[in-house]
Amino acid sequence: MIRRGAKVLLDIRNLRARVAGVELLKGIDLTVRAGEVHAIMGPNGSGKSTFAKVLVGHSAYQVTSGEALFDGANLFALPAEERARRGLFLGFQYPVEIPGVANAQFLRLAYNTVQSARGREELDPIEFDDFVREKMKPLAIDPSFLGRSVNEGFSGGEKKRNEILQMALLEPQLAFLDETDSGLDIDTLRVVANGVNELLTADNAVVLVTHYQRLLNYIVPDYVHVMDSGRIVKTGDRALALELERRGYDWVGTAAAAPAS
Amino acid sequence: MSAVLQNLIDQPYQHGFVTDIESDVAPKGLNEDTIRLISRKKHEPEWLLEFRLEAFRHWLTMAEPTWPNVKYPKIDFQGISYYSAPKSKPKLNSMDEVDPELRRTFEKLGVPLHEQKALAGVAVDVIFDSVSVTTTYKKRLAEVGVIFCSMSEAVRDHPELVRKYLGSVVPQGDNFYAALNSAVFTDGSFCYIPHGVKCPMELSTYFRINTEQSGQFERTLIVAEEGAYVSYLEGCTAPKFDTNQLHAAVVELVALDRAEIKYSTVQNWYAGDESGRGGIYNFVTKRGLCKGAGSKISWTQVETGSAITWKYPSCILQGEDSVGEFYSVALTNHLQQADTGTKMIHIGRNTRSRIISKGISAGESNNSYRGLVQIGPKAQDARNFSQCDSLLIGSRSGANTFPYIRVQNNTAKVEHEATTSKIGEDQLFYFQSRGIDMEAAVSMIINGFVKDVFTQLPMEFAVEAGRLLGLKLEGAVG
Numbered sequence: 001m002i003r004r005g006a007k008v009l010l011d012i013r014n015l016r017a018r019v020a021g022v023e024l025l026k027g028i029d030l031t032v033r034a035g036e037v038h039a040i041m042g043p044n045g046s047g048k049s050t051f052a053k054v055l056v057g058h059s060a061y062q063v064t065s066g067e068a069l070f071d072g073a074n075l076f077a078l079p080a081e082e083r084a085r086r087g088l089f090l091g092f093q094y095p096v097e098i099p100g101v102a103n104a105q106f107l108r109l110a111y112n113t114v115q116s117a118r119g120r121e122e123l124d125p126i127e128f129d130d131f132v133r134e135k136m137k138p139l140a141i142d143p144s145f146l147g148r149s150v151n152e153g154f155s156g157g158e159k160k161r162n163e164i165l166q167m168a169l170l171e172p173q174l175a176f177l178d179e180t181d182s183g184l185d186i187d188t189l190r191v192v193a194n195g196v197n198e199l200l201t202a203d204n205a206v207v208l209v210t211h212y213q214r215l216l217n218y219i220v221p222d223y224v225h226v227m228d229s230g231r232i233v234k235t236g237d238r239a240l241a242l243e244l245e246r247r248g249y250d251w252v253g254t255a256a257a258a259p260a261s
Numbered sequence: 262m263s264a265v266l267q268n269l270i271d272q273p274y275q276h277g278f279v280t281d282i283e284s285d286v287a288p289k290g291l292n293e294d295t296i297r298l299i300s301r302k303k304h305e306p307e308w309l310l311e312f313r314l315e316a317f318r319h320w321l322t323m324a325e326p327t328w329p330n331v332k333y334p335k336i337d338f339q340g341i342s343y344y345s346a347p348k349s350k351p352k353l354n355s356m357d358e359v360d361p362e363l364r365r366t367f368e369k370l371g372v373p374l375h376e377q378k379a380l381a382g383v384a385v386d387v388i389f390d391s392v393s394v395t396t397t398y399k400k401r402l403a404e405v406g407v408i409f410c411s412m413s414e415a416v417r418d419h420p421e422l423v424r425k426y427l428g429s430v431v432p433q434g435d436n437f438y439a440a441l442n443s444a445v446f447t448d449g450s451f452c453y454i455p456h457g458v459k460c461p462m463e464l465s466t467y468f469r470i471n472t473e474q475s476g477q478f479e480r481t482l483i484v485a486e487e488g489a490y491v492s493y494l495e496g497c498t499a500p501k502f503d504t505n506q507l508h509a510a511v512v513e514l515v516a517l518d519r520a521e522i523k524y525s526t527v528q529n530w531y532a533g534d535e536s537g538r539g540g541i542y543n544f545v546t547k548r549g550l551c552k553g554a555g556s557k558i559s560w561t562q563v564e565t566g567s568a569i570t571w572k573y574p575s576c577i578l579q580g581e582d583s584v585g586e587f588y589s590v591a592l593t594n595h596l597q598q599a600d601t602g603t604k605m606i607h608i609g610r611n612t613r614s615r616i617i618s619k620g621i622s623a624g625e626s627n628n629s630y631r632g633l634v635q636i637g638p639k640a641q642d643a644r645n646f647s648q649c650d651s652l653l654i655g656s657r658s659g660a661n662t663f664p665y666i667r668v669q670n671n672t673a674k675v676e677h678e679a680t681t682s683k684i685g686e687d688q689l690f691y692f693q694s695r696g697i698d699m700e701a702a703v704s705m706i707i708n709g710f711v712k713d714v715f716t717q718l719p720m721e722f723a724v725e726a727g728r729l730l731g732l733k734l735e736g737a738v739g
Binding site for chain 1: 682685686687688690691692693694695696697698699701705706708709710712
C-alpha cells in the first residue's frame with residue numbers, strides 16, 4: 001500500500017554493476033517505502049536477477065558506481081551476511097542444494113544468527129522445532145522436510161516454499177523474491193502467494209521479480225517497473241503489468257528509449 | 262591464522278627442556294650397539310633385546326617405501342638420536358603464564374580447564390591434580406582386572422602377556438617403519454581386558470602422556486580376551502608439537518572370541534608452516550587382529566595435523582563372523598599431505614567390514630584415500646561396504662581415491678561408493694544471504710560431511726573434534 005510519508009527502506013541512485021568485466025546494470029534508480037509491493041518485470045537477460053543479487057551482496061558482482069541506502073545505512077559497505085541480519089532478504093530463483101546439512105539445523109542457525117544480531121532471543125533445538133512447524137503449516141510443508149538436506153532432491157515447488165519459509169523465519173524488512181512463481185503449478189502458486197501476503201505488514205516491503213503477470217493476481221503490486229538492458233525503462237501501476245501481458249515487452253523498450261537518454 | 266597457530270604450537274617449547282637432560286641422550290645413529298643401549302637403559306629382559314635385534318637386522322635389508330602419494334626429502338636415519346631419557350615439560354604456576362594464543366585455542370576447542378592446565382604444563386591444583394585423577398582411574402580399573410599402563414611397566418610387570426602378543430599382529434619385518442619401530446621403540450601403552458570384562462570407562466592416553474613423553478617410536482598393544490570390551494582414545498584435539506620430525510608408531514590390537522575393541526584417534530600434530538617447513542611426518546602402522554569368532558574391531562580416526570600422514574589402520578578378520586570397521590576423517594590444509602585408508606583382510610567365514618572415509622582438502626594440500634579389501638578363498642559369504650567421499654575447498658587442493666579390491670571367493674559381496682564434491686561459492690553465498698558468516702557456513706557444511714564418522718566418536722570428543730576442524734580451516738575460504 002502506498003502511503004505518503006512512509007519510511008524509506010531502500011533508496012538506490014544510479015546503480016551500475018558488472019560481472020566478469022561486463023556491465024549488466026547501467027544506472028538504476030529505485031525507492032521502496034515501508035508497506036509497498038513492487039514488481040520488476042522484463043525480458044530474459046534484462047538484468048532483473050543481477051539487480052537482486054547485487055543488492056544482497058553476491059561476490060561475483062562488482063558495483064562500479066551509484067549508491068544504495070538501506071534503512072539509512074550504506075548498503076554496499078556491508079558484507080552480505082550483515083545485509084541479511086539488517087533485514088534484507090532474497091528468495092532465490094534457483095536455491096542451491098547443500099548436501100549433508102539438515103534443513104532444521106540450517107534454518108535454526110539462520111534464525112538464531114539473525115535474532116541475535118537484532119538483540120532478540122535465540123531458540124534451542126526443541127523450542128525451534130515447535131516454532132518452525134507452526135511457520136510451515138500455512139505453506140503446507142511436510143514435517144519430514146526438516147530432516148532432509150537443504151534443498152537436496154526438493155521439487156521446484158518445495159524449494160520455493162522453503163524460500164518463503166525462510167522469509168517467514170527471518171522477518172525481513174525488505175524481501176526480493178526472484179521468480180518465486182516460475183515452475184509452480186497453480187495450487188502451489190496460490191499457497192506461496194498467500195504465504196507472502198500473510199507476511200506483509202505496514203512496516204515491511206516486497207519486490208517481486210517476475211516474468212508473468214499471473215503472480216500479480218495474487219500479490220497485488222503498488223508499482224510495476226519494466227527493466228531492459230540493465231535499466232528501469234518504465235514504471236507504472238498494476239495496469240502496466242496487464243498491458244505487458246497483452247502486448248509483450250517490445251513496445252516498452254522503444255517507447256522508453258528517448259527519456260532514458 | 263595458521264601462522265598464529267604455528268606460533269602457539271611452538272611456544273611452550275621455545276623455553277625448552279632443562280639442559281641437564283642433554284647428558285642422557287644417545288649419540289646420533291643406529292646400529293646394534295644403540296639398540297643394546299636402549300634395552301639396557303630400560304632394564305629389559307633378554308627376549309625383548311632379541312626381538313629388537315631381529316627387527317633391526319630385518320630393517321637393514323629393507324627399502325623405504327616409495328609408493329605412497331606423498332613427497333618429502335630423504336630421511337637420514339643415521340642423523341636421528343634413538344634414545345633420550347624421559348623429558349619433563351616446564352612447569353608453570355598458573356594459567357596466566359600460559360601463552361594467550363594457546364589459551365584462546367583451548368577456549369575455542371572447549372577443553373575443560375583442568376585439562377588445559379595439564380596440557381599447557383601448569384601445576385594443577387589439589388582438586389584436579391592429575392596424579393590423583395590417574396590414581397582413581399587406576400583403582401577403578403584394577404577392581405575389574407583391567408591392566409592399563411605404559412609399555413615399559415608392562416614389560417616389567419606382565420612380561421608373559423607382552424611376550425605372547427607383541428609382534429603377533431604386526432611382525433617385526435612387516436614393513437620398513439614397523440621394523441624400525443620394533444628395533445628402537447622406547448615406550449607406549451599397554452592395555453589388557455580380561456575374559457568377560459567390559460571396561461568401565463573410556464581409556465584415554467591423555468591420562469598417561471602428561472607424566473612422560475612417549476617419544477617418536479611409540480608402541481601400543483591392546484588385548485581383549487574372550488567377551489571383553491574396551492573403548493580406547495588416542496591423542497587429543499589440542500595442538501601437539503614435538504622436536505622429532507619423524508614419528509613411526511606401531512599399534513597392535515588383538516580381539517579374542519566375541520571381544521570388541523573400539524579405537525579412536527584424534528591427531529593434531531604440528532603440520533609445518535604455510536610453506537610446509539618443519540611439520541611432523543606421521544608414518545604409522547596400526548593393525549587389529551579379529552582372532553576370535555564374533556569379534557569386532559572398530560577404528561575411528563580424525564586426522565588434522567602432521568605435514569605428512571601415512572597410515573592404514575587395518576583389520577585382519579580371521580575369526581568367523583568377525584567384524585571390522587574403519588571410520589575416517591582426514592583434513593589437510595596448506596601444503597599438508599595425507600595418504601591414508603585401511604585394509605580389510607577377510608579370512609574367516611561370514612566376516613563383514615565397513616569403511617567410511619571422508620577426506621577434506623583445502624589450500625594446496627593433497628589428500629589420498631588408499632584402501633584394500635581382500636576376500637580370501639575361505640571367506641565364505643564375506644561382505645564389505647566402502648564409501649569414500651572427498652570434499653574440496655578452494656581450487657588448488659587435490660583428492661584421490663585408490664581402492665584395491667581382491668576377491669578370491671565368489672560368494673563374497675563387495676560394494677564401493679565414492680564421491681567428490683566441492684564447497685561452492687553459491688553454497689556459501691546462500692548461507693551469507695541468510696545472515697550466516699562464511700566461517701560458520703563452512704563449519705556447518707563440514708560437520709554435515711563428517712557426520713557419519715563423528716557419530717562413532719565418544720560424545721564429548723566429537724564436539725571438540727568438530728571445533729577442531731573449524732579451527733584448522735580458519736582462513737581456508739574467502
